[in-house]
Amino acid sequence: MTTLESPGPTVGVVGGGQLGRMLAEAASPLGVDVIVLDPTPDCPAAGVSRDQLVGDFDDEARIQELAERSDVLTFEIELADQDALERVREETGVPVHPDPATLRTIHDKLVQKRELEAAGVPVPPFRAVEDVADVRAAIDDYGASVMLKARTGGYDGRGNVPVESKADAEAALEAVAGPAMVESFVDFEREISVIAAKGYGETATFPVGENVHEDEILRETVVPARSSDAVLERAREVAEDVLEVMAGRGIYGIELFETTGGEILLNEIAPRPHNSGHWTIEGVRTSQFEQHVRAVLGWPLGSTALRAPTVSTNLLADVEAPRPAALANVERIFETPTASLHWYGKREARPLRKMGHVTVTADGDETREELLERARGLRDAVTFESE
Template sequence: MTPTCPGPTLGVVGGGQLGRMLAEAASPLGVDVVVLDPTPDCPASRVAEQIEGSFDDPDAVRELADRSDALTLEIELADPDVLETVGEEYDVPVHPSPDALRTIRDKLVQKRAFADAGIPVPEFVAVDDTDDLADAVERFDGCMLKARTGGYDGRGNLPVEPGDDYEAKLAEVGAGDGGAMAEELIDFERELSIVAARGDGDRRAFPVVENVHREEILRETVAPARCSEAVAERAREVALDTLEPLDGRGVFAVELFETADGETLVNEVAPRPHNSGHWSIEGATTSQFEQHVRAVLGWPLGSAAARAPTVMANVLGDVPEPVPASLSGVGDVLAAGDAHLHWYGKREARPLRKMGHVTLSATDADRDDLLVRARDLRDGLTFE
């Protein structure tokens, strides 16, 4: 697709915060965005047109294709079969490809694809019942149980120890909706990730970053990661290797473990922009969102180089129960001068729901100091 201004219209399945930030990045390029989302007045609707409908509704996807020159996604709940059929009907390219989505949305299929391609991954086994889970716990001396589909932000993942109630664990993880997978528990030094992009004959990788999780939810990202150059280079090689079994253009977020002996293992891959890449809006020459727009349209990719050390801190719904979203303390973040606040426009704050993020980026800054400051600014934000 030849770059022009004004440009084409990009259809996005999903209109959450990722869809919102995609639309914000597309606008300066002259690209209009239409999103498909079932939530009335979804976050992306403030900056893009919205078609209200479910992610897998064939008629809604047809309406999206009819109004778009290319289709992409910001959520794995999109139906690859519907996308493939509608893309062919309307002669609209779909990126990443439906085949890539089929591989990634099932965690067991994803792990098998990477293992078959020689990409380093933790040991894993399929789990269909309590006997399978008992065997996995014995084999790995405890394991991480994961639902094969539908999990996100820690949902669908549970540690299992010997002697646990295996039937209850399978029910809690939601294995009845499509089976489960058990992985060995990794003794890791750091959780890392890289956003890798594939365009039309080109590949780019953003710097490796370090992710800090608590309660299975990403809290902060430090860019670049506080790891050795050797680990960073190996992580980059592995991340680019993960693109080989996956078809189509776009950005792919590769989550990794740095083990105690310096090995790098792939945890999971997302076929879209990712929370751990939000730092790139202020911290990189080209944000992950602009890179995704460029890639799926077949336009030249931008530089993925970092501008400066950067820390991103998620603003979560720190509330005991759902309440209307009203954030206070914003003035303190803005007064910091070098801080950037991103508010996702969600109408309701829920416990641990991602509501926004704060970014600090400063040339020659100490990353430990940036992390302390970012946490302080983030923790000063409260929901009334």
């Protein structure tokens, strides 16, 4: 049985963006302090954390300082340096979760896909490419279109370039500008995701979400996903198989395709709380952020039971150029009993930057389609204005 003491433990987080902010918000009621490391002074997480260390994600001296003030280290961004984390763990004895080895696997999408395929996780056909001829050969084998992906550095849709024909191969490689891989195009019915937790000798999965993207940016997540029970169960099974491959405790955002034939294929994995899991704050008993805190500390995982069908919709800055961030016309959100506003505390609004999100839970027998339209209406009424 876990014995809680006051003051409680401290979690050091590499990264202090909106995910770090929501981690700190979830940790506080548990008696857990959070200290973040981020290169931006007064980062979004700073206002709700015990302290912020200002430093780059690969600043080993700063990471060591963070470890010396923490009981466990974790990260909320893939740009965290796995080698520095490993060395700091060895020097200080402070555990790091998820394991830096997992971060190393995630950093290279080709390595990630090879390891998962070897473990029996279903993935689309893929291959490494080095030049235009390789991309064109992949089109010969897979057919057009294919997806060209940067092996490193890209996340949340960044670094992904669709290649519609052989004539587009050269421009696509130039756009990726580095080591790349190709995946065959997946004829999918919908994009879905499973937020999954790996704890101390236990795992837990959250209800499957359906993700709506536009221009490679997540706009909405609908839960439960609008698919059959058999497909949702298969997605959960694949997520459990992914957890077997991942080393270290914590939350994993597992993005999947549901094909037109009802098959489940893995898209990508994020070894951290994920944008497609923000709905869990209101939608389930234990949010992905509280679950991550519990997991990295080795505490028992919480319930992932669904409270009600839920939609989360991102607030993207509708500005043409950077400007001071301010949110206007939020009255409708506050006047809606089943709606919740989450503001990320970013000082500057930039075009299509994620500034917050709105979550709406079902009212009575409301369908998911009705719920989605209501969430979009609340979101679309919001505007961004200068202070």
